[in-house]
Amino acid sequence: xxxxxxxxxxxxxxxxxxxGDEDSFARWNRDRxxxxxxxxxxxxxxxxxxxxxxxxETSSEGNQFRGRTIIGTAFVAPWDVRQDLLNLIARGxxxxxxxxxxxxxxxxxLTIGKGRRSLDILICYSCLxxxxxxxxxxxxxxxxxxxxxxxxxxxxxxxxxxxxxx
Numbered sequence: 001x002x003x004x005x006x007x008x009x010x011x012x013x014x015x016x017x018x019x020g021d022e023d024s025f026a027r028w029n030r031d032r033x034x035x036x037x038x039x040x041x042x043x044x045x046x047x048x049x050x051x052x053x054x055x056x057e058t059s060s061e062g063n064q065f066r067g068r069t070i071i072g073t074a075f076v077a078p079w080d081v082r083q084d085l086l087n088l089i090a091r092g093x094x095x096x097x098x099x100x101x102x103x104x105x106x107x108x109x110l111t112i113g114k115g116r117r118s119l120d121i122l123i124c125y126s127c128l129x130x131x132x133x134x135x136x137x138x139x140x141x142x143x144x145x146x147x148x149x150x151x152x153x154x155x156x157x158x159x160x161x162x163x164x165x166x
Contacts, residue, residue: 030093032141037090041090044082047110050071054106074160106122129143130144130145
């Protein structure tokens with residue numbers, strides 16, 4: 001099997017995309033993302049994906065992911081599919097044009113495991129925001145993403161038997 005190189009790389013995540021004419025907010029967004037996911041995106045041992053009910057913000061019933069009701073869940077087993085999914089998530093952040101809406105009704109989520117550490121990511125492609133939990137010091141502030149990767153991310157979720165809410 002041919003190994004694919006993760007677009008973030010391990011050593012130069014934050015500095016690898018610094019261009020002189022780059023918008024400072026976009027650079028800040030990418031740097032925060034890079035700091036949050038630093039080594040977790042490089043060869044994770046597990047990736048679990050979740051389809052989330054976007055209308056359910058603070059449910060206390062049923063299976064939960066960061067306070068949201070889980071519609072379905074699956075583990076992404078093939079190494080190359082895990083890397084493709086993580087590359088898409090990263091590509092979305094790096095492609096963000098800095099705009100977002102305020103709805104935050106996420107439909108996609110994932111947990112990345114590596115050793116004893118885990119990282120949760122909750123994504124709303126409608127408002128172009130994502131939250132990273134357990135990844136450094138970014139707090140509860142959203143990072144921005146791009147809708148350009150949503151069809152491919154959704155296709156991976158659906159190929160694992162998950163239904164994404166309308």
